Amino acid sequence: MASTYSFDIVSEFDRQELVNAVDQVVRDVKSRYDLKDTKTTVELGDDNITISTDSEFTLDTIQTIIREKAAKRNLSQKIFDFDKIEAASGNRIRQEVKLKKGISQEICKQISKLIRDEFKKIQASIQGDAVRVSAKSKDELQAVMTRLKQEDYPVALQFNNYR
Template identity: 70%
Template sequence: MASTYSFDIVSDFDRQELVNAIDQTQREVKTRYDLKTTDTEIELGEDNITINTDSEFTLQTVHTVLQQKAVKRNLSLKIFDYGKIESASGSRVRQVITLKKGISKEIGKDITKLLRDELKKVQGSIQGDAVRVSSKSKDDLQEAIALIKNQDWPVALQFTNYR
């Protein structure tokens, strides 16, 4: 039996689910009567999504469709970091949506500080872009998960490697 138990807090998303959500969005854009003639392009890059369309109104509509498809595929909307809307050639607009992945140092510090202040028997440590939480009791780890879930963090958090 292990003397200490632990789990990792990470901020990640299922890339294949994102690919599927974007594919569904593209199909809906091509078939919807109000978006069919806009010649909208949605491109998935390594760490961003680029939307190129004919107006800001159409861009907002595409955002709505993309968000609906992402939610249906259990993707958090916190992974999307919407950039500035830019003018593109031919009176079109372009927007780059950065995909947020990993926990920043500041958020990691906030998580470990919250654990230190609220739960005395739990230790949190920052390990790269994840936070490892350890304790001698599984019950304390369950309390830590509940405490972290009750907070509103600027990134989507998942709990992995529970052992």
């Protein structure tokens, strides 16, 4: 039996689920009566989504559809970072949606400080854009997970490599 147990706190999203959600958005744009003639495009890049459309009203509708489709596929709303709206050629507007992945050093420090302050027997170490948490008891690790779920961080947190 292992002497210590551990898990990693990360901020990731399922890329394939995001691809499927964006595909559904594109299908909705082509089939919805109010969006058919807007010549709206939604393109998924490596770390962003680009929306190009003809009005702010249509852009708001597309944002809502993206959020709904992502929620149905269990993607957190915290992965989306909507940039400001830019003017594009031909009386059109464009918006870039950055996809957040990884935990910043500042948030890693907040998480490890919270763990050190509230759980004396548990070690937390920052490893790049993740936090490794280890303890002698699985119950203590479960308590840490429960406590972190109560906090509202600006990134979506997942717990993996639980062993």
